[in-house]
Amino acid sequence: MKKYDYLIVGSGLFGSIFAYEANKKGKKCLVIDKRSHIGGNIYTKNIDGIQVHQYGAHIFHTSNKEVWQYINQFAEFNRYTNSPIARYKDELYNMPFNMNTFNKLWGVITPIEAKNKIEKEKKEAGITNPKNLEEQAISLVGKTIYEKLIKGYTEKQWGKKATELPSFIIKRLPVRFTYDNNYFNDIYQGIPIGGYTKIIEKMLEGIDVKLNCNFFDNREELEQLAEKIIFTGPIDEFYNYEFGELEYRSLRFETDILNEENYQGNAVVNYTEYEVPYTRIIEHKHFEYGTQPNTVITKEYPDSWDRSKEPYYPINDERNNKLYEKYKLLASKNPNIIFDGRLGEYKYYDMDKVILKALNCVRNEM
Numbered sequence: 001m002k003k004y005d006y007l008i009v010g011s012g013l014f015g016s017i018f019a020y021e022a023n024k025k026g027k028k029c030l031v032i033d034k035r036s037h038i039g040g041n042i043y044t045k046n047i048d049g050i051q052v053h054q055y056g057a058h059i060f061h062t063s064n065k066e067v068w069q070y071i072n073q074f075a076e077f078n079r080y081t082n083s084p085i086a087r088y089k090d091e092l093y094n095m096p097f098n099m100n101t102f103n104k105l106w107g108v109i110t111p112i113e114a115k116n117k118i119e120k121e122k123k124e125a126g127i128t129n130p131k132n133l134e135e136q137a138i139s140l141v142g143k144t145i146y147e148k149l150i151k152g153y154t155e156k157q158w159g160k161k162a163t164e165l166p167s168f169i170i171k172r173l174p175v176r177f178t179y180d181n182n183y184f185n186d187i188y189q190g191i192p193i194g195g196y197t198k199i200i201e202k203m204l205e206g207i208d209v210k211l212n213c214n215f216f217d218n219r220e221e222l223e224q225l226a227e228k229i230i231f232t233g234p235i236d237e238f239y240n241y242e243f244g245e246l247e248y249r250s251l252r253f254e255t256d257i258l259n260e261e262n263y264q265g266n267a268v269v270n271y272t273e274y275e276v277p278y279t280r281i282i283e284h285k286h287f288e289y290g291t292q293p294n295t296v297i298t299k300e301y302p303d304s305w306d307r308s309k310e311p312y313y314p315i316n317d318e319r320n321n322k323l324y325e326k327y328k329l330l331a332s333k334n335p336n337i338i339f340d341g342r343l344g345e346y347k348y349y350d351m352d353k354v355i356l357k358a359l360n361c362v363r364n365e366m
Helices: 013-024 065-072 099-106 111-125 133-141 143-158 197-203 219-223 318-331 351-365
Strands: 004-009 029-032 044-047 050-053 060-062 085-088 091-094 188-190 208-210 226-231 248-258 268-271 280-283 295-303 337-339
Touching: 004 013, 013 029, 013 197, 013 351, 050 295, 060 065, 060 351, 065 351, 085 143, 091 099, 091 143, 099 111, 099 143, 111 133, 111 143, 133 143, 143 295, 219 226, 318 337
Parallel strands: 004 029, 004 226, 029 208, 085 268, 226 337
Antiparallel strands: 044 050, 060 188, 085 091, 248 295, 268 280, 280 295
C-alpha cells in the first residue's frame, strides 16, 4: 500500500480542484509545486493592501452556470467588467473593437457607417487568399484597425513580423457594432474579492502540500508515494523530451509600487505600437476598485522561451501539434498517470474551462 492515492504535480487551478474533490471522496492526496507558493499562475500577492496578479491579469468569466456556482463557494466575486484600453502613440481606443473605437478612428456615428468604412477598406486591400497574418487581419477588419491596433501588438507577442506569421493564428477578430466596452460576452464575470490565492487556500485546506518541490529533482522517491499521478506540468519534460521539445512563448513582468493614487485610470492598458517593448500595463488596484494611497503596476513583456523560463503560451502550429500527439500516444499507454491542464495537454485554457476539465477528470476517476 502506498502512502497516497494521488500525487498531484502542480498546485494551480486544475491540481487544486482535483485535490479538493478527491479529498472530499476520502482519497489521500499529496500536492507538490516547484514554486514557493500555491496557486500556479493565478497566484495573487498582497502588496500594500492591493491584490497583485503576479503572473498576468486573470479575469474570471464564464457562461457556464455550474462553473460559476462552483467557484463562488470559495470566494465572493465583485462585479468587475473587463474593458481594456488600447494605446497607440498618444491615441486611446476602446477594446474590443466597437462603436466607440470606430467613432474615435473615423468619426462615424452609426453601425452602418462603421460597417461601410470597414468594407471599403477591405475592398481596397483586395485580399482574397490571405497568405500570412497581416493579410488575414486586413481582410477581416481593414488597414486602419490593423495598423493601429493589431500589427505592433501581435508582432511583439509572437516575436516575429506579421508577414512571417501564418494566417491561421487569427481566424476571426471580434468586431462589435454597439457602444459596449465589455471585452467578454459571458453571462458571469468578476474578480474574487481578496484575490485568487484565497480560493486555492480553501481548496487545499487539510491536504498535504509540499512547496519548493520539483518533481524532476525527486522523481523516483515521489513516484513511489502514490498509486496515481496527476501531472499538470509539461508533458514533454515528463518524458525527458524523448521526441523533441514543444515550443512556447514566455512572459516577463516588471512590477513597481508607485507613490501615487491612480496611474492610468484603468486595470488594463494595451500598448499596440511596436516601438513600446511591453504589450500592456496592469494597474492591479482597479480590479477591486481600490482606494489605497499607493498603486502597483506591472509591465508585461512578451519573451522568447527556453527551459529556464516559464512556459505561458503553447505555439500550436503544425510542427508542435504533431509532436504533442506523439507524447499523447505515449501517455495513453500508462493509465496510472493523468496529464491535464495547459501544460499537460499543450493547449491554452481559460479558467472556466480548466475548472470544468478538472471536475470531469474527477468524475471519470471516481
